[in-house]
Amino acid sequence: MTAAITAHVPAVSEPAFRRIRARDVAMALLLGLLSFLVYNANLRSITAADSYAARYLPFSIWQNHSLTLNPILTTVAQGRKPPATPENDGTAHWILKVGGDRYVSKFPIAVPVILSPFYLPAVIYLNHHGSDPLLFDKVARIMEKLCASSLAAVSVGLLYLLLRRRTDEGLAAILSLLYAFGTTTWVISSQALWMHGLAQLLIVATMLLLTGPSTALRVVLAGLLCGLIAANRQPDAILAAGLGIYGLWWSGRMRPLLVLSGMLPVALTLAYNLMIVGNVAGAYALHVRPGDFNHDIVGGIAGLLVSPTRGLFVFSPFLLFVPIFCRRVAAERSERGLTVAVGCAMIVQVAFYAMIDWRQGISWGPRWLTDMLPMLMWMLPPVVKTLSRNGRVAFGFASLLAISIQAIGAFWYTGAADIAIVSTHGPGRMRPAWDIQNAAFIAELSHPHVQADLIVDLRGNIDAVNVLPIAQGAGDEAGRQIEILGWALTNNHSPSDVAVLVDGQWGAATRELFARADVEKALGQASPAGWRVAIPIGQLTPGEHLLAVLVRATEGGEPRLLKQISFSLAPDNEALEHVTDLPSAARRARQMLASHQQAAGYWLTSYTSATRFEQPRQELNTYLNAIMLDVVSPVAEAAGASDMLAKARQFLAAQIEPSGLVRYHGRPDAPTIGTLGCAITPDSDDTALAWRVAPSEKKELLQPALATITQFRRPDGLYQTWLAPRDKYQCLDPGRDPNPADVGIQMHLLLFLEQADKAAARSLCEALSKKAGDDDIWVYYAGAPLMITLRLADLEKAGCSPRFPQARLRTEIPGQEIWLRVADQLRQVESQAGSYAAYQRTTELLTDIAAHDFSLMSDTPPLLYHNDLTATVKRFYWSQDFGYALWLRLYFENERMLSKLPCGSGGPDQKCGEK
Numbered sequence: 001m002t003a004a005i006t007a008h009v010p011a012v013s014e015p016a017f018r019r020i021r022a023r024d025v026a027m028a029l030l031l032g033l034l035s036f037l038v039y040n041a042n043l044r045s046i047t048a049a050d051s052y053a054a055r056y057l058p059f060s061i062w063q064n065h066s067l068t069l070n071p072i073l074t075t076v077a078q079g080r081k082p083p084a085t086p087e088n089d090g091t092a093h094w095i096l097k098v099g100g101d102r103y104v105s106k107f108p109i110a111v112p113v114i115l116s117p118f119y120l121p122a123v124i125y126l127n128h129h130g131s132d133p134l135l136f137d138k139v140a141r142i143m144e145k146l147c148a149s150s151l152a153a154v155s156v157g158l159l160y161l162l163l164r165r166r167t168d169e170g171l172a173a174i175l176s177l178l179y180a181f182g183t184t185t186w187v188i189s190s191q192a193l194w195m196h197g198l199a200q201l202l203i204v205a206t207m208l209l210l211t212g213p214s215t216a217l218r219v220v221l222a223g224l225l226c227g228l229i230a231a232n233r234q235p236d237a238i239l240a241a242g243l244g245i246y247g248l249w250w251s252g253r254m255r256p257l258l259v260l261s262g263m264l265p266v267a268l269t270l271a272y273n274l275m276i277v278g279n280v281a282g283a284y285a286l287h288v289r290p291g292d293f294n295h296d297i298v299g300g301i302a303g304l305l306v307s308p309t310r311g312l313f314v315f316s317p318f319l320l321f322v323p324i325f326c327r328r329v330a331a332e333r334s335e336r337g338l339t340v341a342v343g344c345a346m347i348v349q350v351a352f353y354a355m356i357d358w359r360q361g362i363s364w365g366p367r368w369l370t371d372m373l374p375m376l377m378w379m380l381p382p383v384v385k386t387l388s389r390n391g392r393v394a395f396g397f398a399s400l401l402a403i404s405i406q407a408i409g410a411f412w413y414t415g416a417a418d419i420a421i422v423s424t425h426g427p428g429r430m431r432p433a434w435d436i437q438n439a440a441f442i443a444e445l446s447h448p449h450v451q452a453d454l455i456v457d458l459r460g461n462i463d464a465v466n467v468l469p470i471a472q473g474a475g476d477e478a479g480r481q482i483e484i485l486g487w488a489l490t491n492n493h494s495p496s497d498v499a500v501l502v503d504g505q506w507g508a509a510t511r512e513l514f515a516r517a518d519v520e521k522a523l524g525q526a527s528p529a530g531w532r533v534a535i536p537i538g539q540l541t542p543g544e545h546l547l548a549v550l551v552r553a554t555e556g557g558e559p560r561l562l563k564q565i566s567f568s569l570a571p572d573n574e575a576l577e578h579v580t581d582l583p584s585a586a587r588r589a590r591q592m593l594a595s596h597q598q599a600a601g602y603w604l605t606s607y608t609s610a611t612r613f614e615q616p617r618q619e620l621n622t623y624l625n626a627i628m629l630d631v632v633s634p635v636a637e638a639a640g641a642s643d644m645l646a647k648a649r650q651f652l653a654a655q656i657e658p659s660g661l662v663r664y665h666g667r668p669d670a671p672t673i674g675t676l677g678c679a680i681t682p683d684s685d686d687t688a689l690a691w692r693v694a695p696s697e698k699k700e701l702l703q704p705a706l707a708t709i710t711q712f713r714r715p716d717g718l719y720q721t722w723l724a725p726r727d728k729y730q731c732l733d734p735g736r737d738p739n740p741a742d743v744g745i746q747m748h749l750l751l752f753l754e755q756a757d758k759a760a761a762r763s764l765c766e767a768l769s770k771k772a773g774d775d776d777i778w779v780y781y782a783g784a785p786l787m788i789t790l791r792l793a794d795l796e797k798a799g800c801s802p803r804f805p806q807a808r809l810r811t812e813i814p815g816q817e818i819w820l821r822v823a824d825q826l827r828q829v830e831s832q833a834g835s836y837a838a839y840q841r842t843t844e845l846l847t848d849i850a851a852h853d854f855s856l857m858s859d860t861p862p863l864l865y866h867n868d869l870t871a872t873v874k875r876f877y878w879s880q881d882f883g884y885a886l887w888l889r890l891y892f893e894n895e896r897m898l899s900k901l902p903c904g905s906g907g908p909d910q911k912c913g914e915k
Helices: 002-008 022-039 049-064 070-077 110-129 133-163 169-181 184-189 195-210 216-232 234-277 297-306 317-324 333-354 367-378 380-385 389-412 416-422 440-446 517-523 574-578 582-596 622-639 642-653 684-693 699-711 743-756 758-771 786-797 817-829 836-859 880-900
Strands: 095-098 102-105 458-469 480-490 497-502 505-510 530-536 543-552 559-569 605-608 617-619 863-866 876-878
Touching (some): 049 102, 070 102, 133 169, 133 184, 133 195, 133 367, 169 367, 169 380, 169 389, 184 195, 317 380, 317 389, 367 380, 389 440, 458 543, 458 617, 480 517, 497 530, 622 642, 622 684, 622 863, 684 699, 684 743, 743 758, 786 863
Antiparallel strands (some): 497 543
């Protein structure tokens, strides 16, 4: 008797839905593949700032093992300014600053965490190809599109399986295609890593579980997915609650399993909120503002459902058949429980969203209601099956209209149409959202469709940031403007436009690009790459500012961050004409050096085609960074430059190759090759400089380097420049002598050999002394004697004093005389014959250079060297940063000399032992 009763009372409730067959799985895979291909057919992403953190965070999870945005803050900010305080949004409003100087995403991070395993191949690829930020951004954008389209495509396939629970193959396939291409699943979920794509997938998967047998494994999975729905996007907790309530009936006596498994993702989310964000409700709660709420609930519901710019039934009109025929939806008893549960959940969620500013930011159509689309599609089969002939015609027309609208979004939408909707404030702020002219599927058709820009090789640089006067009458109160010069190429073609942001705010943009001969020569293409943008200073205050350059490959395409740097704006004050506060000038010089140093630790060198500092271009070379270390190191601690030099030394040491040699433009596999330099032949000069000031930890590399340099020693005892035979030259434009023994190179080699091989150093000193006046060794410094003058003092300390003709130590280039005076003064200050008169002369010289906030650096910075002037192309190399470095060296050496003067030898106010 007991057994008979047990046989008729199942342990759990099992709804009478159709079982899924292998044929159904095959069709689901086919629909998913078709959807994936269509989603990627536009070869572009349709993103917004909301998805930036999800785009980059999976890489940081792998590489930095962190859920905060700190390691990737610059990239996630995309040229905008992160918040300075927890209360301040900054201009990167998608980033929040929380306690302990942590930066977190404004949005929940379930999407990047769940997707991070799928990013492993991309992480391995980047680890293999280096850390170029432009390559990283390219890979991240591609991964975002692939992951987003995959999530949406899988949800299409699962929806087909779900619909097969209650209808035939044909109708299930038709409705699945409508879901794929007639709703915001296409333009929102499949195009970028919004939270909506994962939400749809989780909801479809949960409903698929709830419409099958309630085994223990299915119950655990259903509970886990319900919890993830809420963790992924907190407003979707309403939808999760509807599914969970039905699941409590469905799971029967296994309810505890459902509840416990659902608590796991919720508990992990709470742990993240408390430990990382610092608020149990998460980052959302920290960002709620009074203006976010809408007090017209009825108007909000209408706006969400039928407004021309955000209405669900406008963008997907076939869904209107669900509320019209709601009685038919609930007619089938076997599905009534789940239908009622999700129907109530959707009604509550719509009411909830109606209480908020329902304009939903810059996004395509009814974005907020995207998550409930699987539930709406679930309700359609009983409606469509019972439609009359005319009803089916109307449904077909509404479906075609929906697909057309979504296709416009996929190929035309840029977000520009939404600016009129979201930029209004005050009592009438919702009015533009009801203007049909603002509907994106109408407004966006005013321009051609957006060309593909998903896969873009972006290259370029910021060459110079100059503060210039504005012509009288231009109308700017400050009378000055910032001129930014640079170049950019996208897939070796001119970009659509270049925009500049200052402190994260819009500055200016240009579509005018001009030819850059240097870029054409380095990259072998002829598309105009140069750009110039001028921005009136306006209300910018003196001090440090952030400058970012964004580039778009195509009209209406996604902007890409080319580069961002810091620059310092000096006060426009005539009192700066004669700076007398040298300690302040020293702090200013150090500040400029710090702002110009790149993140990797190097400084860039400017070059021109003539002996005037006009229209300079920039490159990366090891030479400048070595002599910067050489010049500043003796006063690094006093100047507060130790950290800067440590970064530069680390960079320079990394340029020593396995052969022990160094190249002028650095390692041939560096990310800057092709943009800031080329894979040039190794040379003796830069090898000697690097080993002297930043030797490699691999000491065994020194002897091979010395052996190679020795192979290129001439019979007269001097050393040639290039460490390769002529037929192996790379990226060289040799002059009359293809491998000269330049005077400056001999001096650098001598200082290096003094450390590594003293006998060779003495031999080189004798050879250099014999050749000191010969024309054939004056190649790279014939018109730039500054470095020779500086190195003479170093050679004298090493016991070598070659006598160069005085005519060789003078310059005919205007503006360079003052730098030769600096070299002479430094030599005197460092000698043992110091005096207070010498201190005063040096102070006057330092003051002259610091006048007008070091304006001399912008007009005539130090000319360091030039190429072989008998070569095809002439180049002259300058460095403002070296000018600041040399000024700091002279200033602190001068102060040190004063402190060592005998008591009573100073000025009238000097006390014994005082500086």
